[in-house]
Amino acid sequence: MLNKIFRIATRQSPLALWQAQYVQQRLMAAHPGLQVELLPMVTKGDVILDTPLAKVGGKGLFVKELELAMLEGRADLAVHSMKDVPIDFPQGLGLVTICEREDPRDAFVSNRYNSVDELPQGAVVGTSSLRRQCQLSARRPDLVIRSLRGNVGTRLGKLDAGEYDAIILAAAGLKRLGLEDRIRQAMPAEISLPAVGQGAVGIECRADDEQLITLLQALNHDDTAVCVRAERAMNTRLEGGCQVPIGSFAVLEDDQLWLRGLVGSPDGSQMVVGERRGPRDHAERMGVSLAEELLDGGARDILREVYQGQPPV
Numbered sequence: 001m002l003n004k005i006f007r008i009a010t011r012q013s014p015l016a017l018w019q020a021q022y023v024q025q026r027l028m029a030a031h032p033g034l035q036v037e038l039l040p041m042v043t044k045g046d047v048i049l050d051t052p053l054a055k056v057g058g059k060g061l062f063v064k065e066l067e068l069a070m071l072e073g074r075a076d077l078a079v080h081s082m083k084d085v086p087i088d089f090p091q092g093l094g095l096v097t098i099c100e101r102e103d104p105r106d107a108f109v110s111n112r113y114n115s116v117d118e119l120p121q122g123a124v125v126g127t128s129s130l131r132r133q134c135q136l137s138a139r140r141p142d143l144v145i146r147s148l149r150g151n152v153g154t155r156l157g158k159l160d161a162g163e164y165d166a167i168i169l170a171a172a173g174l175k176r177l178g179l180e181d182r183i184r185q186a187m188p189a190e191i192s193l194p195a196v197g198q199g200a201v202g203i204e205c206r207a208d209d210e211q212l213i214t215l216l217q218a219l220n221h222d223d224t225a226v227c228v229r230a231e232r233a234m235n236t237r238l239e240g241g242c243q244v245p246i247g248s249f250a251v252l253e254d255d256q257l258w259l260r261g262l263v264g265s266p267d268g269s270q271m272v273v274g275e276r277r278g279p280r281d282h283a284e285r286m287g288v289s290l291a292e293e294l295l296d297g298g299a300r301d302i303l304r305e306v307y308q309g310q311p312p313v
């Protein structure tokens, strides 16, 4: 076993590399003598940077090449931000481990203002997330939301160049990159309900790689996995991709799971919210039943508009 080298397929953005190195180090620490290397790759999502994600086919773009490398045996595992992991996995691959969640909140970043509520009338806020746009606009209909893409460093550069009064990023990405001091306001879930899986790192590998799956168990964080499972079950029932304004966020409080969900129109004029509390082993069914409540409460009509004629049933 120890003469095998395990290869982690990874994108080359600083955040992707940080996450891959984090898993590499944790694997080697948990299993002294284990050899783990990185296989840095370029994905389609990295190449097409100036088109809104919604127009180029979504987040699957960032993972396809990594998955092909695993299926062809050039790599053994891939590390993902759970937020970017699609609902379905290709035949032969599976998500086997979810690591402990970093700060799940959205971060308000600005060089002039301390919070969303402090922004002046008509301020320009950068984000390409319909979920963030929806919640910002619902709270502050006067704000002008402008598209913002690129990796974390690029986005901060555009803020610093004066293109925006403020931008919204995931707190987790900023903290991992040592940029925590850029956060002016870690937005509570009441102001910005996070995306499914936000802040959690997941590990994908070949479903029949029993040796690796066993080694990876040491990195699994059960509480995080339960929360993310509930969030993903809700998202799956809604057939949510990343181009839809869906928030889903679960926490464990004294072993009780508290799941909150939100579906809104991109302009923030409509918003359907709901929540479930229950035992941790009901994670999936809570996600599904919350999704159904949201659908019946208006989300079906909102999503029908967004999906343009392909509504969830």
Ligand SMILES: NCc1[nH]cc(CCC(=O)O)c1CC(=O)O
Pocket (backbone or CB within 6 Å): 081, 082, 083, 084, 168, 169, 170, 171, 172, 173, 197, 198, 199, 200, 201
């Ligand atoms: N959509 C891109 C993406 N995917 C994961 C993170 C941040 C880290 C995380 O949520 O784990 C980000 C950047 C952002 O939203 O600011």
